[in-house]
Amino acid sequence: MKSNILIIGSGFAGVWSALSAARLLDQAQRDDLSISVLAPQPELRIRPRFYEADVHSMKASVSDLFEAVGVRFITGNAEGIDAAGRSVSYTDTNGQRQQIGYERLILAAGSQVARPAVPGLAEHVFDVDQMESAIKLEQHLAGLAALPTSPARNTVVVCGGGFTGIETATEMPARLRTLLGSDAPVRVLVVDRGAKIGAALGAGITPSIIAACEQAGVEWRAGTSVVAVDAGGVTLDNGEYIASNTVIWTVGVKASPLTAQVDGERDNFGRLKVDDHLRVIGQEHIYATGDTAWAAVDELGNHALMTCQHAIPMGRHSGNNAMADLLGMQPVVYRQPKYVTCLDLGDWGAAFSEGWERELKLHGQEGKDLKRQINSVWIYPPAADRALALAAADPLIAIV
Template identity: 65%
Template sequence: MKNILIVGAGFAGVWSALSAARLLDKYDCEDVEITLLAPQAELRIRPRFYEPDVHRMYAPLNELFDSVGVRFVQGTASHIDEQAQTVGYTDEAGRQGELGYDRLVLASGSQLVRPTVPGMDAYAFDVDQIEAAVRLENHLTSLKDRPYSRTRNTVVVAGGGFTGIETATEMPARLRAVLGDDEEIRVIVVDRGPQIAAAMGDGIRPSITEASDHLGIEWVLDATVAAVDANGVTLADGRRIEAGTVIWTVGFRASPLTAQLTGERDAQGRLHVDQHLKVLGQDRVFAAGDVAYAATDELGNFAVMSCQHAISLGRHAGNNAAAALLGVPPMPYRQPKYVTCLDLGAWGAVFTEGWDRQLKLVKQEAKALKTQINTLWIYPPAADRATALAAADPRIPVA
C-alpha cells in the first residue's frame, strides 16, 4: 500500500486531501492510502479570527474525512526526513510517532512572528491562531469589569495591512458590545507606511480612509512600536499612546518545517515550487498554501498567504501527488484571477479585482459578498462522498 501524507489541516491541507481522494476515486485506485497529520481534526477558519465569537470559527473534519476515505492522525509534525521519506510527530499525549510517505504534501501553514520588542510577549494580543483570538476576546469581555478610563477604552492595532485593517474596523462594534453604546472609545492603527493602507494601492485606499473616518479610527503613520506594556505602547520616536489593549498584526512567516527540506525559500520561508507544486529539487514532496512560493500566472504574480490561494493550491497539490502515484499527467497550477474583499466593519466592505485592485463593489454590496465568503464559500463541503469529491476538482476557479 502506497501512502500520500499531508501535513496540516488548514485550507491547503483539507483541499489537498479531498483532491487526492477525488483522483484516486476517478481511477478506481485502492492501493494508495491518504493520511492527514494535524493537531486537530478541524478546519480553523482563520480569516474570521478578527470577528467576535471566535471560539465557533472552525469546522469539524472527522465525518468529511471518513466519507472520502482519508485517514486522520492527530499530532504535531516535528521532523521531516526526506531521505527516509518519513515525518516525525508528537501526539496529544506527548508520545513520539513516525509516518512514512511515498508522496508528501506539506501544507503546514504560516504563523505570526512577533519581533523582539520589550513587553511584546507579555502584553500584546494577536488574532493569528484561534487560541490567541479567544484570549483577546476574553480580555475584551473583561474590560467591563474595570473602572472607566480613557486607557481602558483605547485599543492600539499595530500594523495597517489586511489583518490590521479588518481587526481595527471591527473593533468599535466589539468594544461597544462590551462597554455600551454610549461609551467614548478610541481605536488607533499604528503603521510604518507613509499613508493609510500604503501597500494596498490607490484604488482601495479611499474606501479604507472613508471607513476609518466614519468609524472614528485614527491612524498614526510613519511609526513603529518600540515597547509594549500593560498601559499602552511607546513608539520608536518616543511618543506614547495609553491603551488597555494592544493587538499585533504584522510579520507572517511560513511554517518552520520548510527549513527541514532541501530547497530554495523566499524571504517568508516559502518553498519554491514548479508549475505542478512540486518543491524544486524534490521528487516526492509537494507544497501548498502558505508554505508554497507558487507562480499564479505568466505575468510574474505569485500566490499570497490567503485562503483564496490556499484552496486552489491544495486542490492542485493533492491532485498532482495522486497523479504521480497513478502515473497520469499532473495538472499545472494557474490562478490568474486575484480579488480582494476587505471587511471594513459597520461601514461595509470593499471588493476589488486584479493585482492592481480595481474597485468593483463598496459598502453594503461588498459587505454582502464578504459575508457570503466568510460564512459559506471558505467552509469545507458537506460530509457526502460525491459532493466532497466533486468540490475538489482543481479546475474549479477560486476567486
C-alpha cells in the same frame, strides 16, 4: 505505519489537498493507496474570520468529510521531517513521540504571525493569528468591563495597517461598545509604517478605508512603528506613548517552521519555492502548498499570497499532483491568474476589488453582502457527501 500520501495540516490547503488526492484515486478505481492528514485536530479553522467576535465558533469539523472520501485523520503535532528517510515524527494526543512514513508528502502546515524582537512584545501583545490567541484576546476584551474606565482601558492599539490590521481595527469599535456600553469613550488606533492610510492595499481601496475609519472613529498613526510595549501601552519611534491595555499585533507573517526542515530555496517569508506542479524544487517526493509554498499564479511574475483565496486552489492542485505522481498520470499545472480582494470594514461595509492593481468594484453594503457570503459559505469545506466533495476538489474547476 506508512501512508502513500501524507498531508501535514488541516487548514484550507491541507483539506483540499486531501479531497483532491481522494478524487483522483477514486477516478483511477484503485483501493491500494492511502491518504492521511496529520494535524492537531480534525477541523478546518476559519482563520480569515478571527478578527470577529465568537471566535470559538469559527471552525468546521472534517471528521465526517474525511470518512466519506476515505481519508485517514491522525491527531498529532508534526515536529520533524526526514526527507531522506521519507518519514515524519509527531507527538500524539498522549504526548508520545510517533513516526509515520510516506511515499509523497504534502506540506500544508500554514503560517504564523511574525513576532520581531521588540521589547515587551512577547509579554504584552495579543494577536488574531490562531484560534487560541484570538480567543485569548476575546476573553481579555470581555474582562475590560470589570475595570474602571480609563484611557488605557478604553484604547485598543492595532499594530499594522495591512489587511488583517484594518479588518481588526474597523471591527473593534462595535465590539468594544457591545462590551463596555454604547456610550463608552472607546478609542482605536492603527500604527503603520506606511506613509499613508491603507498604503499596503493600493489607491483603489484607500478611499473606502478612509471613509470606514472616519465613520468608526478609527485613528491612524501612519509612517510610524512600535519600538516598545509594556503593561501600560506602546512607545512609537517618534517618542509618542499611547496608553492601552489592549495591543494587537498584525505586522508580518512567516511560513511554518517545518519548512526549514526541507532542503530548498525560500522566499523572504520562509515559503519553499515550488515548480509549476507545486513540487518543492530539488525534492522528488515533497510538495508544498498554501502558505508554505512560493508559487507562480500567472506568467506575469505574480505569486500566490498567504490567503485562503490561493490556498484552496493550491490544495486542489497539490493533492491531485501528488496522487498523479503515484498513479503514473500527468500532473496539472497550477495557475490562478484571477486575483480579488474583499476587505471587511466594520459597520461601514466592505471593499471588493479585482486584479493585482486592486480596481474597486463594490463598496459599502454591496461589498459587505459579498464579504458575508465569502466568509460564511464560500470558504467552508463541502458537506460530507462523497460525490459532491470529490467533484468540488477538481483542480480545473472554474474560479470565480
